[in-house]
Amino acid sequence: MRKKKTKIAMKSQLKTSDSGSAVRANSSTLGVNLANNRQRANSADIAEERGVSMYPTTRKSEGKILRPQYKDILRDPANALNLIDHAPPPKNGSPKEVEIYSSRISRINKFKRLLQTSTVSLSELRNLAWSGIPAEVRAMTWQILLGYLPTNSERRVSTLERKRKEYLDGVRQAFERSTTPSPGNPQASSTGRGRGLDEAIWHQISIDVPRTSPHIKLYGYEATQRSLERILYVWAIRHPASGYVQGINDLVTPFWQVFLGMYMTDLNVEEDMDPGQLPRSVLDAVEADSFWCLTKLLDGIQDNYIYAQxxxxxxxxxxxxxxxxxxxxxxxxxxxxxxxxxxxxxxxxxxxxxxxxxxxxxxxxxxxxxxxxxxxxxxxxxxxxxxxxxxxxxxxxxxxxxxxxxxxxxxxxxxxxxxxxxxxxxxxxxxxxxxxxxxxxxxxxxxxxxxxxx
Missing domain, CATH: 1.10.472.80 (Ypt/Rab-GAP domain of gyp1p, domain 3)
Structure with a gap:
């Protein structure tokens, strides 16, 4: 009897948890139960109210090295292919280690040759990618496979310029309405966050972002969190059928991490990498590219996030x-x-x-x-x-x-x-x-x- 009661109690708890895991913040529900939500939420979860002390302190010696050629990569990711520098083979390595090293170099070169063609064959790229993509070529490969980056090299530069500008314009449009105080909006802030926005959406995003990959230092920095907030908010208001759903915040991180690594000499950006130290142009590109690739991904599973999922x-x-x-x-x-x-x-x-x-x-x-x-x-x-x-x-x-x-x-x-x-x-x-x-x-x-x- 006790076991049965425990089972029933746990089922009830799990159902409550499941319904909460898909909290929906649609613009049509603006302001509904917002006061109650704010009472339940820790004030530290609200983006506007977080103190600087919440973020990791950046040491002067900390940080990965930005590639000197980052401007060329910003213009066309294919320029990063010429910068791939193979590490020397392991000294006194076993035959197995040498074989693994040679196989890796061979795979990188196969991707390079394919990505440097005037028109990339999607079928060939998919065949190569299925077994894993070397980190050195992953960012560009993902962008092509998702249909964000054109397969035709001649269209690549203009497409990136247009899509990045479109995203940044969208950010300005989404946030500018609350940047100047007015009689109808006396609480508008210079940050452009919170008070003049669709608060139900913003409230949930501001709670979820600090909880995103908390074990990875990269996602504790303010520059990272502000970027994720903008990506999620702009996506939500552009997709009113679903709005923002908890869990989408997790789906941004692989893109953000992979695309950021493309501009660094060390592709591992999880630790000792404060994005706030980087040029604004790099952060804008990483953010815009992440937004569009997230959008491409979610377009294929849109039914997962609309009403009733x-x-x-x-x-x-x-x-x-x-x-x-x-x-x-x-x-x-x-x-x-x-x-x-x-x-x-x-x-x-x-x-x-x-x-x-x-x-x-x-x-x-x-x-x-x-x-x-x-x-x-x-x-x-x-x-x-x-x-x-x-x-x-x-x-x-x-x-x-x-x-x-x-x-x-x-x-x-x-x-x-x-x-x-x-x-x-x-x-x-x-x-x-x-x-x-x-x-x-x-x-x-x-x-x-x-x-x-x-």
Missing amino acids: PGIHRQVRALRDLTMRIDSTLAKHLENEGVEFMQFSFRWMNCLLMREMSVQNTIRMWDTYMAEEQGFSRFHVYVCAAFLVKWSDQLIKMDFQEIMMFLQALPTRDWTEKDIELLLSEAFIWQSLFQDSRAHLRPAGDRSPENGLQ
Whole structure:
């Protein structure tokens, strides 16, 4: 009896948590319950009210080195390809180490040759990218695969200039209305933040941004947080059907991190990298490029974030049905214990497994997602299935409460790129087996289009 009560109580708590994880801040709800939200939120979460002491203190000796040729890269990312400098092979390295080194150099050169052509072949680029993209060429490759950067080299410079200007103009339009106090808006501030904006949207963003990747120093700096806030706010007001949904803040970070690294001599910008030390032109480019690539990504999974999030519900049903086909023992055990897939996999779909992976591992996973035709929607479900089944041996020995606790804090902290590649390979196998059979993603006897993936 006690176990049953515990299960019911935990289910109630989880449902409350799930509904809260998709808090929606649409302009049509401007001001609704805002006072209550502000009372519940810690004042330190509000962007306007944060003190300088919250940000890491930058030491004079701290910071990565900006590439001297950064202006050339700003103009055309292809100029970064000529700056790739291969490290020397390992001294006294084993045959295996030498082989790994040679293989890496060979892959980088394959990407370089392809990216330097007058018109990049998307099919060839996808084939190369599926197995992972070297960090040196990742930024440009992502931008082409997402359709942000033209495949035609002659259009590249003009497209970047136009899109970056369009974004910066959008930022000014979004924020300028609150920069000057007026009788109708006496609280407008010179920061252009908060009071004259759609406060429901801004309030939630200002809470979420400081909580974004808190374990990575890069995201603790003020310049980073202000940039993420602008990206998310402009995206939200441009997409009123969805507005801002919690979880989208996580999806910006891989872009921001990868694109920032393109301008630095050290591609690892997670530590000792205060973006506030960089030229404004670099930060503007990183921000604009991140905004447009985030937009491209979300355009493909828009149903995940509109009212009632029907896309996520379809994906969760598909995951449940796929798990039944792959590992019926696990699926039946979860059912017998009263575990609903929505209780644990909503976050997997909403945040694309980013809460379960490091940013670096997410970046590697996105290499493959971008190479897939529907990587962030259809293929992601297969990845989630492979991810769930991976823990089958442990899960079938657990009761409801143990299962939920385990799935909320999976032991992936020490995962490496090899673990991600194994996961992707397993997902590819399931996709190869089932992708031509739509029925595998629907309940038996149900042929309605709303069930499973289309």
